[in-house]
Amino acid sequence: MDRRLIGALAIVVVVLLAGCAGIVGSADAPDEAEPERTVEVTASGEATAEPDRATITVAVEARGDSPQAVREEIANDDEALRAALAEWGLEDDQIRTTRYDVRQERPRPEDDSDGSTQYVGIHQYELEIHDVDAVGEVIDVSIDAGADRVQRIQFGLSDERESELRTTAFENAVENADANARTLANSTGLEIVDVYTISTTDHRVSPYTARADAAVAEEPGDGGAPTRIESGEVTVNVDVHIVFEAESGA
Template identity: 30%
Template sequence: MTTPDLKRRRVYTTIGNARSSLQLLATEALMTLPDLRLAALALAAALSLSPGATAFAQNTEAAFRTSTLNLSATGEVRAPPDIVTLALGATSEASSAQAATTQTTQRINAVVAALRRQGIAPRDIQTQYVNLTPRYSDNSNAPREIIPQRATTALMVTVRDIDRAGALMDIAIAAGANQVQGVRFGLSDPAAAKRQARDTALRALQDNAAQVADVMGHRVVRLVTVSAQAYSEIVMTANRVQEPSAPGSRFEPGEIVINANANGVFEIAPK
């Protein structure tokens, strides 16, 4: 008799003995009427061992018969960016909240008008936040007083011709923007690059499974489970300037890196 057959027989014998003992205990308890609680517990335990235990034994037997590989793989795609997002803003300080807000609004309106004259569509200009903050005196020996009020408005501007991004930032600064909070490169259609990276990771996963199984003298029988996820690394330059920069700003776009991870479980068998 083989080793799996002996293990299977031991499992079934143990279950059968436990079931018989519990059924006998239940019968004896029922003959003693005061011990109804013990009888109920014994019967429940005996019943629970019947179908569930058989399934457990079958699963245990299957575990001895099946070998699996749990592997992971990665994929990478590099693509030149075709859009750039400028994070611009305007901030003003004045003795009153109304004066500070008015000055900032005038600056932002002038920036938006200048960008639209350059062909930037309304859908590519978005207000990110508006902030009004009082500034207090820092004299610790005297009561704190509000010195000026500071009003800030921030814009996100999407530029679809990245070669014009530097010139457009210069135009925005000349029109009144006095904050540059970041420059971010991206892809207008990241889904296509993510699919390519995912497919690369899945093919690598399949190749890895075949190679590992072969080294171990096995073959891949089937794929049991698989998962894959792709994500892109955002290329961002974060610089904050309060004064207009020198004209002729230029940005180097580099490349966008899209990575993907794939995980899979493979059933294998001897060749």
């Protein structure tokens, strides 16, 4: 890639990144006549990194003969869970309610029960962890404090780290687009001379998700082996669409 084109591509990448927060960005050549010959390509770019943030979805559940009994049990479990997580080191804004439900559960005819109406309830939380190595420890604290379920563990990126990867992914996409355009130009007797327009759609982040189906401690504080959760890389993908100005080859 020649120095002239490197400079032009660097400028348009900066323009794209300056406005890419879930919108379509573009950089056009103002007040210039449309080139006679162009090469138009779409290319992808990717960047990966180890996660530096994790979210854990946990829940407490209750069952009883009345909605009041269920709500009271859930409230007690909530108090115990929040106290344990706060003692471990989580702040209030790192513990978010994502679901709260108390409902009537009527017995099915095939169930072996006395036919009385039961009520069930669930309080589900999302825990945000800034130390991904501590995920297993937080799971153990949650279960020991009374959590009945660990439903999902997702590893992702902080805003700062995601922005860094997005920049790298854009740079990779532009390089791929340039290489593709030059291949097309060379095969048709043309030569790439400049960037005419460039645009991008919103970037995509693919977090690493680990499933933890109904992970329940038999007894709170049973002293079992500590939980270990392995994480994987997080990927950021972007697409760019570039129209290159071309001229006939020598």
